[in-house]
Amino acid sequence: MSLRPDELVAIAAELNRELAGGVVQKVYAPTTTRVYFEVRVPGRSVTMLVCSDAGATRISAVLERPQNPPTPPTWQSVFRRELTGAKLVDAEALPTRKTLLLHFTKDARYLTLVLEVTTAPVIVLCAGENVLSQSIPTRPGLRVGHPWKPLEAHEGKPQPSRLQGERTFLRLSHAAEALLATVEQKTWVDARRAPLLAKLKKLRRTVEKVRVEADRSAQANALRREGELLTQNLYRLKRGEASVTLTEYLEDGSTNDVVVTLDPRRTPQQEVEHRFHQYKRQLRGAEMAKARLATLHKEEEGLQAQLTALETAPPEAPPLQSSPRSTAQQQPLPPYREYLGHGGQKIWVGRGSAHNDALTFHVARPFHVWFHARGVPGAHVVVPLDKQAQLTPEVLLDAAHLAAHNSDAKGEPRVEVSYVPVKYVHKPKDSAPGAVTYTREKTLMLRLEPGRLERLLSAQSEP
Template identity: 30%
Template sequence: MLTASDVAEVLTEISPLLRGGWIQKIQQPTDRTLVLDVRVPGQTHRLLISCHPDFARLHITTRSSTNPQTPPPFCQFLRAHFQGAKIDDIRQVGNDRIVELQITGREGAHAIVCELTGNKANILVLDAGGRVLRDLSRHHPTGQAYTSPPQRNSHHETTPSRFAGRVAGKLPVSEAIDAYYCEQEATQTIDRIKQERLRALKKMLKREQRLIEAWRNDLSKATAYRDYARYGELIKANLGAIMKGTDHVEMTDYFDDRLPHITIPLDPMKSPQRNMDDYFRKHRKYLAAERELKPRIERAVHGIERLCQEITYIEQGTWTPPAMPLAHSNKATTVRAISKGPLATDRRRGPFRRFISTDGLLIFVGRNARENDELTFGLAKSDDLWLHARGTPGSHVVVRLSKGTDPPSETLRDAAMLALLYSDFKKSGKGDVIYTRRKWVKKAKGQAQGAIVVTQDKSLHVSLDKNRLEALKSRGS
């Protein structure tokens, strides 16, 4: 986090540029970050203010931000009251990590207070009398007189700034802070993706192990029916000699060169014909189990080996997440993906198109009616996000979510964009996409494969975005 000296250095740099400027645009790309576009004669500066506990800071940035479709309430309030307002002054409060923007808008004088104080970082709006009008973190009751948080030890006032002199440029302190925290946020994002992936892998591992155990049990039970075709044939050869109601029959086993006598159990409640049919049916069950379960178990064992290998890579620190854009990046700054290894293998396995969202979540897209049906009613879980272009033929889209979690806004936009792209709306480049939880999607009775009925849904209007699509396709398979 910034020290008081860091705050002093960056304000020395940016205050002369912003003082007297007009707030043209207000954005809130994340729940704890504001971006103000401030217009001064001949130029627009982008002021970033973050009250994230780990990344609290204030500086000018040149990076663009991806914003949610619907502005958060705090952003809506600022736009309603301060878009077009003038910045009269921007100053440090009490040699502490607190910055005050004094502004004048159509409703008079106000202040935006930025508390860049670590875990308790906050952004507040004050009226002319110093009373709290709005509080991003909701720590202060509305209408209460604002009081600054207790100041930290005074040695921070004389500690040299870490960012002064690190970068040569027009705004060296801002650029150094921007670069440093961009890297920190990227590192945290990668760590979060790793932990989410690790949890998902361990969950998949347990599920696959349970399936293999169940399949092996089924195969073991079916193996007991290996000789039942022989019993059926022997009963068939002696069908006329077997009396109904008997519980066994003794006969010569003509399938054995030694011609031994064997005893074959019978169900006395069934006719000899029914007993014969049962033996043949159970033998067919054995053959089906041999044909289907053995390859299934073999594939699952190989899958477990891949899962365990990827878990090892993550735990050893040698795993790399798939390529994804970094937050607040306006260039091709990406986390590079490994071209080979368990993750790449996992993404190529099986049907469906596969993509990685901006937030690192896996998105599946069906290619045809059969895949749509298999994706929605085979692969998808009840809490997964499900999407489809409204009222037109198209692909089913599923986002894998952990139970009890909501999809991040950027992942929702990514998945909706794919649902639009792989539908008949692609020609027009825009349309409505419905989204819901998989549990609210049912098969349409008596309809063609892939036809569904949705009982609860929301709608999102989407226009094709070339940059977003290119980023998704670069992470697709």
């Protein structure tokens, strides 16, 4: 969606008509892909933008420029030193090479600002034939202090110009900004919508799983009904039977024969106790699932509101991206997120598959305790205990909740979680990132406590 070769030709011709002879007064380079320069011609000043952002590469006229960041990229000093006070001689388009050249003179020196409009666009500033500076990412083969080499020529199919405008001065340059700034805005909005849509999709999958749990009230009531029937006919039951047919008396006075499947290994009393135990367990799980459903529906409404706000918000300029140089200076993130459990105990949760391996085999110590949701993909969770320290029941439950929440069993009211000292976790040879084996583990059947999970998620801290 960047400028087309024929559009480069048209803009170059326009710049030769209306800006040739203009003097550069100010230069700004807020990012490693954008250069703004103010050109003074008789009677007016105009701000031009040269941009090498992929998908929106352009040279255009802008009405206003964004403010510079507190620490702009270092190439801004090069552009200011070389271009401030320079005179624009002419603009030259190389349509078969998808390149635009702006030629300047300053103090008897010739300078060229190059814009290559390709799938890997780049801005290059040359003094004579040699490269002074270039945008990031750079083009392979281009080096500062070495001659600039133009791209290979390729003949392409003619494409109609999309540049339409109503201005009289620099009409096409302003039209280029209007066209590609809109594309840039849409790309930015889509980038902000994408994680929301992904989160909404995942949330809806969780809702479907939890809804199945919430609908188990009918199964629970069937177990209670069987338990009551067995209690009423306890004297008729004999151990070792696989089933029994019992008569149920209905409210309208009629009767119904009910076949109840039995476990031959259980005594009649154990059959009754088993039915009522499962009834209470499933009923409690259904109630927890209903409470969880209400929370999930609120989350879904919040995500929908954010999406609606993005779609209805008035257009705004995308924020300037920080330069790779400033990003590189930032400290790398550890392979885990840190939460504070009961008593302030730290709990580490792996950020992803490769991060899981780094957490378990490079960060965790052998005596730390490792957790994982049993039988499903999920994050590695580590409790970094002091040596000889014991895992308290509350911290055990906290870590198990985080292991369940950060696994494919997220949203389930009951999850099996295994835990074991890190020294018993092993990485099989040639296995996938995050895949491990472990021995001597203990396993607990975790019943989700929404209050506990909410407390843990709100207690995430910076490691």
